[in-house]
Amino acid sequence: MKLLLIEDDRSTASYVQQGLAELGHACDHAETGLDGLTAALTNPYDAIILDRNLPQLDGLSVLQALRSQGQTTPVLILSALGQVDDRIKGLEAGSDDYLTKPFSFGELMARIAAIVRRGSGTATATTTLQVGDLELDLLARAAKRGARRIELLNKEFQLLEYFMRHAGQVVTRTMLLEAAWDYSFDPGTNVIDVHVSRLRGKLEHGDEPPLLHTVRGAGYQLDAR
Amino acid sequence: MTRVSPPRRRPQAAAFRGALWITLIAVVTTVVALSVQHFQTVRVLKIELEHLLEGEADALVLRYRDGDLGGLVSYIDEQTRTQRRDVVYMVADRAGRRLAGNVLVWPSGLAAEHLAITTVRVRRGGEVQSRRIEAEVRTLGPDTRLLVGHLADSRIALGRRYWMSLALSVLATAVLGLSLGWLVSRRGVRVVRAAADTGDRFLSGHLDERLKVSLRDDEFDRLAEVFNACLDEIERMVRSLRAATDGLAHDLKTPLTRIKARLELAALRGHEAPQQDILAETARDLDALLSLVNGLLVLARADATTADSFVPLDLAAVAQEAYDLYAPLAEDAGQHLLLRLSRAPARGVSSLLLHATANLIDNAIKHGSPGGQIVVATGIDGAASRLTIGDRGPGIAPDARERAVQRFSRLDESRSTPGSGLGLSLVATVARVHRGQLVLADNQPGLRAELRLPLSPDRDLRPARAPKEVTGETGRVTGTEG
Incomplete structure (x- = not known):
């Protein structure tokens, strides 16, 4: 660049x-x-x-x-x-x-x-996002991995949408905070970590390959490697 | 006493101005009242006189018609000789020659048959005088006219008396008004001067100076209350600034000293030795310093919040949002976060209230007992909407509750626990700028922190005077921190 x-x-x-x-x-x-x-x-x-x-x-x-x-x-x-x-x-x-x-x-x-x-990127409005076998339907507000449906809470949905729109990129905790919460106050990074680990728990069941990776010292990355 | 305000050139000017105004108003009132009275009297007298003269003239006309001129002349002569009244007469021919009566010359231009005022020459008691009369004229025949008049002395005297009494009244009013007005104005001015003196003493360092509020509960007392509230606020800020400076110095110096020591250590070790541990520890200290500065900025911003940024909101929604944010964290810490929400309307800044709620929940998670419950409840309680967070931890002893909300205060004296000591202080500040209060109480066991905000925007739940001590079982601590 x-x-x-x-x-x-x-x-x-x-x-x-x-x-x-x-x-x-x-x-x-x-x-x-x-x-x-x-x-x-x-x-x-x-x-x-x-x-x-x-x-x-x-x-x-x-x-x-x-x-x-x-x-x-x-x-x-x-x-x-x-x-x-x-x-x-x-x-x-x-x-x-x-x-x-x-x-x-x-x-x-x-x-x-x-x-x-x-x-x-193209500026066309998308209604579904896809990363690997993970699919997010923005209209129906439904997520599924392969054939498995994933039940998401409201904030988890917002977080996942942000991750999928930035798939492959490093997403910092502050970026997540700004995306899913009001950026007028910082509840501390561990709060975000807990939410992300919840989301990860829902995305990666059993022996499914990992999707949501932790990038040391920076943040997270959603990537179907 | 040190006077901050310079001595005034005209210290009594306001009182004098007040007296002048009072006097002016009194004088105008007197003049108007006397004049109305005078002119009413004059009008009544004039009507009476008219009737008198008309009656007399008509009687004479009748007498002339019944008898003849001779009878009339002799009657008039009779009347003028006795002089018992102030009435004058004249019968004259067309040329104005006198046929009878004591008026000597027919006043020129007097012909109309209605009351008129004129000056005539009159013979009375053997003297010839020039007098003003009010006259009524009648035509007796083609060549004969009759004049009946009344001396206007009493009218003139009345007029003179009016001017005299007016002058005296104005004089009396002026003297009384100036002296009484002076006294009354001085009373008002005394209140103003007391406020100025109190302000002077306050500015010269006596932070506990306040104005006396009397039991009269009038405008002056309202002024005194508002004035005192301003002084309370200033005192609170000054005191909290003093307390905060000490805490801030400690919390800044400790990590800075550590960083400096580590850098010296790194220099001693030389270029070859690995420095990873020093870098990591220094980065951690710097993060703590940054979060301290951020905390202070947040607090300063919260402190500067004014009511014009308030919007209607529901504390239940705020609690729900904070719950969504912290429920996973609580669960990971082995605690149960429970919601008991009912409607709790208020006006405020939702991001600030969310931050305050988050701090309270965060505290509850940090200090609650493992496996315990943390209950987040909202609702209406009297004139207040409340948001309560109760934990099952060790709680805060009643005598430590006020200190718990002070800036940089940590109940752990060694200051070794993580945290900036700004969390509860922010909650108290948020409560105060929303005209509410933070109440810390015993949850039996544990701590129950309650944020109370006024239901209606014109209510103020802050204590009238910032309490210096925690009162009773519950520590009402709002307003002591800023």
């Missing part, structure tokens, strides 16, 4: 760049909003990581300028402003995701992967 990082804090920027290089991704860096906007308009990127508080031109203005030029490159906002209002403002301005500082690199990577795939 080729990414653009617009961030005025050099140590954060170099930490992100090193991490991305480690994983084999190229990453350009712009220190001001204006430089970032110019770079984003002149080069093709797979995704843009955008800080909100930037010199010359703030992050939201950069984003609005990009979107008004018809640029649809996925944008992830990285900001210390983490209140619900701030997130809503960011998403309204046209960002695809919003990550609050301080963040872990695993979280950042998982979210970038998610928005890049979302951007390239």
Whole structure:
């Protein structure tokens, strides 16, 4: 992937760049909003990581300028402003995701992967999702694995839908929290873990091959390997 | 006493202004009352006089018709000689020459047959005077006219007396109004000044200063109550800030010290030695620090919540959502989470209430007894909607309940148990910003935490004065934390 990082804090920027290089991704860096906007308009990127508080031109203005030029490159906002209002403002301005500082690199990577795939995916409305022999009917709100019907509680259904829409990707606990619950409060990661392990218990019976994998230090991944 | 507010140039100005207004109102009232009375009197007198003059004139006309001019003249002469009344007469021919009576010259322009005021020359008691009279005119024949008049002295005197009494009344009212008004205004101003002095003392550090609330229960008392409530709130914030700073210092310093020590250790070990253990432990400490900062931010945000962000909601729905989130966790911890929900309407911010409920359930799971029940109940209780969470754990001793909701307080003195010490404090804050209260009580055994919110938006369940001590069997602890 080729990414653009617009961030005025050099140590954060170099930490992100090193991490991305480690994983084999190229990453350009712009220190001001204006430089970032110019770079984003002149080069093709797979995704843009955008800080909100930037010199010359703030992050939201950069984003609005990009979107008004018809640029649809996925944008992830990285900001210390983490209140619900701030997130809503960011998403309204046209960002695809919003990550609050301080963040872990695993979280950042998982979210970038998610928005890049979302951007390239087809936008047609689907009524059924399929991963391996697992099938989720969104209209009938029914799940089955092979021939076996799976009874799901409301939250489990929401979690599974999110996992299946992001099949093959690493999904962090925070992403799950945002997807299935109100992201205005964090009940602690172990609460999410318990819910995921319940879901896993329902998905994987007996000697069925595992579907829902734990990714150490990052989160979970639904994959029919 | 240190005065925070500077001394005023005109310290009595408000009282004086009050007195002036009272006086002005009294003067205007007096003037209006006297004038109405005067003009009513004048009107009545005028009607009486009209009747008198008309009667006299008509009688004379009759006398003239019955007899002749001679009889009339002699009658008039008779009347003017006796002078027993203030009535004047004149009979004149068309040219205005006097035929009889004591009016010497026919007043020019006087012809109409109705009451008119005019000045005439009159002979009375041998003197010739110029007097104002009210006159009635009659035509006796083609060449003869009759004038009957009444001296207007009494009317003029009445008018003078009116002006005199008006001046005296205004003077009396002004003097009385200014002095009484001064006294009355000073009473109101005294309340204001007491508030200013109390505020001064409060600002100079006497946080327990309050205004006296009298038994009269009037507007001044309402003002005093509101003023005191503001001071309560400020005192609470200042005190909790002081308490929190100590706790915060401890909770920040401990992991930071550990991190620093580990980094020094890593430097001592040199480049070759494996550092995985140090990295992992440091990451764990940093996570704890971050979650502490997040907890503080959540608390600060909750504290800044105002009623304009409230929406109607049902505590039963909040409890249901918290149950859905925590039931698996409770089960894994070997506890039974039970729901007993009935309608509990309230107004509030549902995410905050959910967070508070989650904290209470989380506490119950952490501190409840293994295999025990945790009951989550909602319902209406008097003027309050309540959400109760009861566990079967060791509970909190009555004298420790107030401390349990203080920021950074952990009942475990060694501070070795996990947790930021902000959980219950957030619940208390959420209760307070919703004008409700958190009541910690004995569940026999265990802890029963009850969140009580007002049923109607104009009710306030917070204690009027933040209690300094936990009262009675149940610790009412709301409002002591922030």
